[in-house]
Amino acid sequence: MPPALTLPDGRRLVLDAAPLLMGVVNITPDSFSDGGMLTNATDAIAHGRKLAQDGADIIDVGGESTRPGHAPLDASTERARVIPVIEGLVAGGATPISIDTYKAEIAQAALEAGASIVNDVWGAQRDPAIADVAARHGAPIILMHNRETTDPALDILADVMAFLERSIAIAIEAGVPREQIVVDPGIGLFGKTPEQSLTLIRNLARLRELGCPILLGASRKSVIGVVTGQSVPAQRVAGSIAAHLFGASQGASIIRAHDVAEHAQALKVWAALTRQAEPIQ
Numbered sequence: 288m289p290p291a292l293t294l295p296d297g298r299r300l301v302l303d304a305a306p307l308l309m310g311v312v313n314i315t316p317d318s319f320s321d322g323g324m325l326t327n328a329t330d331a332i333a334h335g336r337k338l339a340q341d342g343a344d345i346i347d348v349g350g351e352s353t354r355p356g357h358a359p360l361d362a363s364t365e366r367a368r369v370i371p372v373i374e375g376l377v378a379g380g381a382t383p384i385s386i387d388t389y390k391a392e393i394a395q396a397a398l399e400a401g402a403s404i405v406n407d408v409w410g411a412q413r414d415p416a417i418a419d420v421a422a423r424h425g426a427p428i429i430l431m432h433n434r435e436t437t438d439p440a441l442d443i444l445a446d447v448m449a450f451l452e453r454s455i456a457i458a459i460e461a462g463v464p465r466e467q468i469v470v471d472p473g474i475g476l477f478g479k480t481p482e483q484s485l486t487l488i489r490n491l492a493r494l495r496e497l498g499c500p501i502l503l504g505a506s507r508k509s510v511i512g513v514v515t516g517q518s519v520p521a522q523r524v525a526g527s528i529a530a531h532l533f534g535a536s537q538g539a540s541i542i543r544a545h546d547v548a549e550h551a552q553a554l555k556v557w558a559a560l561t562r563q564a565e566p567i568q
Contacts, residue, residue: 290500292427292467294383294403300344300427302500302540305558306531308550309345309385309543310338311506314368315352332375339382342551345404347543348372348397349387353408353477365393370400377401385429391416398424408477409433410454415461422462429502429541430454431471434478443483444490447472451497468499469541474530475508484510488530491537503534504543521545528553536561 291299300307312335316326335346350368351360365388373384377400385404386397391414394405403426410430411418421428432447432454451470458468472487472494473479479487484505494501505511511526512518524546531542531550535557544550 295425306535306539306542307344308342308547309347309541310343310547311545312346312348314350314372328371331372335376336379338547339380341548343547345383345385346376347385347387347406362390362392366396370396373397373400373402389413391420394420398426411457415457418458418461418463427467428458428463429469429471432473437478437480439480443486469502470494470497470499471502474505481510481513491534495538500540502541503539505530506544524549532557
């Protein structure tokens with residue numbers, strides 16, 4: 288039986304040879320790519336449903352921007368942004384919802400509202416109680432590497448491995464089984480230079496040593512813009528797909544993307560070429 292993430296309601300997200308697709312719903316005025324696009328719950332719910340129709344296996348809902356220089360958001364405002372959207376998406380479809388937050392109290396509220404996965408950009412190291420919340424609910428947790436500052440001289444791969452080992456230890460100590468933990472190298476301006484992000488994507492397979500499924504989220508990121516010369520995030524789709532297909536070949540189990548329809552098509556072709564799809568009729 289292939290590995291799978293078991294959701295609180297007993298459903299299983301099978302982590303087979305082809306990666307799962309996570310679609311992004313940011314209810315923020317200041318996210319780097321789509322800030323201000325979804326300004327109310329109605330629009331955000333409609334966008335999430337569209338992503339599910341386009342092929343998303345998971346919908347990732349976030350209410351606080353984590354771009355460089357973002358203003359920290361208080362929990363009450365974050366809760367007011369994300370909970371109505373989660374409730375609306377849960378009521379309207381069966382696609383699992385992940386909550387993109389580093390705050391334990393927001394994760395708790397989101398799981399109570401029907402979310403199934405916790406996605407923490409600080410790897411349970413900003414608010415370790417978030418791992419206890421995931422454990423109590425039987426929810427998978429995604430642990431991302433992050434840094435407050437950028438150091439071009441840093442051995443970024445070693446730093447990521449050490450950070451994620453600490454994050455995994457926190458989650459396991461809280462009661463989250465290792466098979467319910469996903470690791471994410473944190474591509475982009477999460478304390479990394481563009482070259483360091485490229486290094487992490489090139490060496491993504493090394494993260495398998497941690498014994499957890501891998502999520503790769505290079506969608507529209509600044510590193511794609513540096514390589515392609517494209518300054519507009521929404522016009523970095525092709526570059527994002529290229530990075531994600533390379534990541535799929537390195538063993539990524541989940542791809543986090545803004546442009547789900549395009550990624551779904553690309554991954555179908557990738558799967559067919561790597562003999563991981565059903566025979567073409």
